[in-house]
Amino acid sequence: MPEPAFFVVMLAKIAVVFGLMLLSVAYLTWLERKVISDFQVRLGPMRVGPHGLLQPIADGIKLMFKEDIIPEAADRAIYVLAPTLALIPAFISFAVIPFGDRVRLFGQSIDMVISDVNVGLLYLFGVASLGVYGIVLGGWASNNKYALLGGLRSAAQMISYELSMGLSVVGVLMLSESLSLVRIVGAQSKAWFILLQPIGFLIFLICAIAETNRAPFDLPEAETELVAGFHVEYSSMKFAMYFMAEYANMITVAALATTLFLGGWRGPFLPPVVWFLAKLYLVIFLFIWIRATLPRFRYDQLMRFGWKVLLPLALANIVITAAFVALR
Amino acid sequence: MEWLLFVPLAALALGTAAFVILLRNPIYCALALVGTFFALSGLYLLLQAEFVAVVQVIIYAGAIMVLFLFVIMLLDVGHEPPPWLRRDRPRLLLGLGLVALLVLELAVAIGSWIAPGIRGPYTSDYVNAVGNTQLIGRLLFTEFLIPFEITSIILLIAIVGAMVLARRQ
Amino acid sequence: MTQAFNMADLSTALPEVVLSLVAMVILMLDFIVPKGRRDWLGYLSVLGVLLTLMVLCRQWGATQSAFSGQYLIDPFALFFKILFLASGGLIILMSIGYLRGEGADSGEFYALILFATLGMMLMASAVDLLILYIGLETMSICIYVLAGFLKRERRSNEAALKYLLMGGFSSAIILYGIVMLYGLTGATGLKEIASTLTADTLSNPALILAMVMLAAGFGFKIAAVPFHMYIPDVYEGAPTPITALLAAASEIAGLVILLRVFLVAIPGLQDRWALLFYVLSLLTMTVGNVVAIAQSNIKRMLAYSSIAHIGYLLIGVVAGRELGISATLLYTVVYALMTLGAFAMVILLCVGEVKGERIDDFAGLAQRSPMAAAAMLILLLSLAGVPPTAGFVGKLYLFGAAIERGYILLALIAVVNSAISLFYYMKVAVAMYMRDLPPAGLALSPSRPLRVVLFVTVVGTLAIGIYPGPFLDLAKSSIAGLW
Numbered sequence: 001m002p003e004p005a006f007f008v009v010m011l012a013k014i015a016v017v018f019g020l021m022l023l024s025v026a027y028l029t030w031l032e033r034k035v036i037s038d039f040q041v042r043l044g045p046m047r048v049g050p051h052g053l054l055q056p057i058a059d060g061i062k063l064m065f066k067e068d069i070i071p072e073a074a075d076r077a078i079y080v081l082a083p084t085l086a087l088i089p090a091f092i093s094f095a096v097i098p099f100g101d102r103v104r105l106f107g108q109s110i111d112m113v114i115s116d117v118n119v120g121l122l123y124l125f126g127v128a129s130l131g132v133y134g135i136v137l138g139g140w141a142s143n144n145k146y147a148l149l150g151g152l153r154s155a156a157q158m159i160s161y162e163l164s165m166g167l168s169v170v171g172v173l174m175l176s177e178s179l180s181l182v183r184i185v186g187a188q189s190k191a192w193f194i195l196l197q198p199i200g201f202l203i204f205l206i207c208a209i210a211e212t213n214r215a216p217f218d219l220p221e222a223e224t225e226l227v228a229g230f231h232v233e234y235s236s237m238k239f240a241m242y243f244m245a246e247y248a249n250m251i252t253v254a255a256l257a258t259t260l261f262l263g264g265w266r267g268p269f270l271p272p273v274v275w276f277l278a279k280l281y282l283v284i285f286l287f288i289w290i291r292a293t294l295p296r297f298r299y300d301q302l303m304r305f306g307w308k309v310l311l312p313l314a315l316a317n318i319v320i321t322a323a324f325v326a327l328r
Numbered sequence: 329m330e331w332l333l334f335v336p337l338a339a340l341a342l343g344t345a346a347f348v349i350l351l352r353n354p355i356y357c358a359l360a361l362v363g364t365f366f367a368l369s370g371l372y373l374l375l376q377a378e379f380v381a382v383v384q385v386i387i388y389a390g391a392i393m394v395l396f397l398f399v400i401m402l403l404d405v406g407h408e409p410p411p412w413l414r415r416d417r418p419r420l421l422l423g424l425g426l427v428a429l430l431v432l433e434l435a436v437a438i439g440s441w442i443a444p445g446i447r448g449p450y451t452s453d454y455v456n457a458v459g460n461t462q463l464i465g466r467l468l469f470t471e472f473l474i475p476f477e478i479t480s481i482i483l484l485i486a487i488v489g490a491m492v493l494a495r496r497q
Numbered sequence: 498m499t500q501a502f503n504m505a506d507l508s509t510a511l512p513e514v515v516l517s518l519v520a521m522v523i524l525m526l527d528f529i530v531p532k533g534r535r536d537w538l539g540y541l542s543v544l545g546v547l548l549t550l551m552v553l554c555r556q557w558g559a560t561q562s563a564f565s566g567q568y569l570i571d572p573f574a575l576f577f578k579i580l581f582l583a584s585g586g587l588i589i590l591m592s593i594g595y596l597r598g599e600g601a602d603s604g605e606f607y608a609l610i611l612f613a614t615l616g617m618m619l620m621a622s623a624v625d626l627l628i629l630y631i632g633l634e635t636m637s638i639c640i641y642v643l644a645g646f647l648k649r650e651r652r653s654n655e656a657a658l659k660y661l662l663m664g665g666f667s668s669a670i671i672l673y674g675i676v677m678l679y680g681l682t683g684a685t686g687l688k689e690i691a692s693t694l695t696a697d698t699l700s701n702p703a704l705i706l707a708m709v710m711l712a713a714g715f716g717f718k719i720a721a722v723p724f725h726m727y728i729p730d731v732y733e734g735a736p737t738p739i740t741a742l743l744a745a746a747s748e749i750a751g752l753v754i755l756l757r758v759f760l761v762a763i764p765g766l767q768d769r770w771a772l773l774f775y776v777l778s779l780l781t782m783t784v785g786n787v788v789a790i791a792q793s794n795i796k797r798m799l800a801y802s803s804i805a806h807i808g809y810l811l812i813g814v815v816a817g818r819e820l821g822i823s824a825t826l827l828y829t830v831v832y833a834l835m836t837l838g839a840f841a842m843v844i845l846l847c848v849g850e851v852k853g854e855r856i857d858d859f860a861g862l863a864q865r866s867p868m869a870a871a872a873m874l875i876l877l878l879s880l881a882g883v884p885p886t887a888g889f890v891g892k893l894y895l896f897g898a899a900i901e902r903g904y905i906l907l908a909l910i911a912v913v914n915s916a917i918s919l920f921y922y923m924k925v926a927v928a929m930y931m932r933d934l935p936p937a938g939l940a941l942s943p944s945r946p947l948r949v950v951l952f953v954t955v956v957g958t959l960a961i962g963i964y965p966g967p968f969l970d971l972a973k974s975s976i977a978g979l980w
Contacts, residue, residue: 075355155397492609
């Protein structure tokens, strides 16, 4: 591919993915409210647009025009920086996830992934592990007890669960013999890895929920004890950035679960992109379902579960998988 | 072409490293160190060592420095006056003088050195053909097997040691 | 090039494998054995050490390189591995009673000593800078933890923290030297480094700088002056068996890698590093001996005394060649025996409230326990270098080597230093024999393992002193083929 065309295609892909991501984030809030209200036998947003479909847009406009308050005792530089630090990793991590097969368009073959990095999975983990900075620093810079506690909890929680999350995908790596997500999808042409790695999938899913700070692992923001945790002092667009980061992270981990365990874009009849989105939203629905169902963990339960249950389980899974791979 | 990326990254690495020791607020110092790790990771990428670059971010920026921040916030470490405001100026000057001397000597020494050049088999063509991660994995379990295994023992010792010291008696 | 893993490589490292397995088993048994009965873990550890020694002795006389040439078993490595294992075993024996007295008996203590010994064994066999460094860290991390093992004692905490900071600092300096050597030569193997350095590259200032970095880093590890400032506090604060481990084993391990690196990797710079160690040796023994006079705490006194002994050991390195290096090897054995014995005596005096750490605590020991006093006297005479003890023989060969190679002044100063040292060692002897027993003095009841330690060290000291021939031959044959 000639260089200018390469850049054009690349920019186009980035623009499309980024745009879709923003749109998804906005409508994910609507989806979540609707689904949860269904679970709770109520209607949810109905006023703005048919079935409240324009609600996210109204919310967005409202957040943008709200007064932006920075507490006087806050550490200004970090207070302003923190939401950005949360948002950027959430968005750039999608860059290595393949959302379709290679297609031919205008005589060029185009990969349906922004960049097929040969250490793609590690890149994802690396970027994801940076998301915690936004939360910890935001909590600290607010100069508020609740916010600091939320930030500290989040740091401990993310590190604890990141470990098990990393170990849970080792089985997948051993089976696919690659860190490139494109090749991992390729390796699932015969069987999805959820069939070969059910325990790995389960651990991954649990850790993914913990990493995105969602219920039942939403201790960093626990409304009932910490008011709103790390973002209690944030308002207006900065608050919106945290909000967006959270939902973007949710999309990313769901996409990762899809890619690693559910065969990515693979599927019969329908076009690959549709399959990809369908699986993605299935996982997201699962997240929402769990939130609507389960109560929050206590902090010590959270730590014990992460270190004493998930970690040994993930290690055992690796040993068993390794034995199978070696004997195969 | 490489210079376009190398110079800013190197400058970033050095600048943030300097901030680590010069800034007053320990949180800022820790963040500056994160910046250093990022710049180093970028330099590794320039060397086509993708695996090392990413692992650098995951382990140092993603795990170790988060724990550092955690500890700093938990202990609420006080602000230290920057070195140039402390009383022991003679010592500072002595230190700076020694550093200048060291840098000077390094400059002379490295400038005059002709690398005798043992050329390893791992050229970038070869590495790219086999695959960066695959090659590292293979080397760890063949040529560098014994350091690799001992490192696992070191980690075990570190865990046991931490438990021993942290446990209530 | 890459080379697949094979069993032959593993068999060369079999003693290390056995030792690490023993240590891990001890760690696991620690969960099962109830508190108060964990003495058994100590005895089991000693058994493990003996087992390792047996496996190790099958390598007698063998020379074999393994693991892509990074690991070497040769008589030199074997000599020190036996020394380290023996020291490790004796230290565990000392610890059994000590830990019970401190109410801190636990399997982790023994396991960490075993792991530290493992690190030293790796250092002895390392012919690659990478393994050498990793072995060093294995040993150091264990000792950082062990030094702070008595968590309720502030001095122990202080010792651990100081040792951790200085240890980390010195490791960084060593690493800097290693990095420079690697950057200059493109190799980490000691032999490869030597073969890359040709005559015209030897005078390069960067190489000299690397050499100085390594010498400074190793200087910290072996506690040479001026890198010794943390030693007295660490020795005083650490649990006494760990002080013995530091003095008798860890410092010798530092000396081993120093010998390997300087003799094998940069022999071309011998003129320069001999001068460097000349100055270090002179400073180390003089400062050690002079400051030791003023000490009233026996652990601190022994700390400075061990610094002084490191100074003597460096004389052999300066003298070099077969004579100097073999004298150094012989003296490491002598030094280890005397030091272990002396610290065992300190543990022996840990009765009730009396901690046995002030020199005054030795007052009237001859009345309390004539045997113990006699043992201590022999050890003290050996430390001072009085015939017919091992200390005398060791010094004779060291100073002799220096004179032979023309370092008359160094030998002279060393003799003067020995005379100075007699003064403070005899202070303890005078306290034991000339002063009256304080009224609070209790009867001594040494535990059985501690008696074994004292017996071995005292008899060993006398044996080498009276009949040094075989030991000297062993030292000489151990350095064959080192270059």
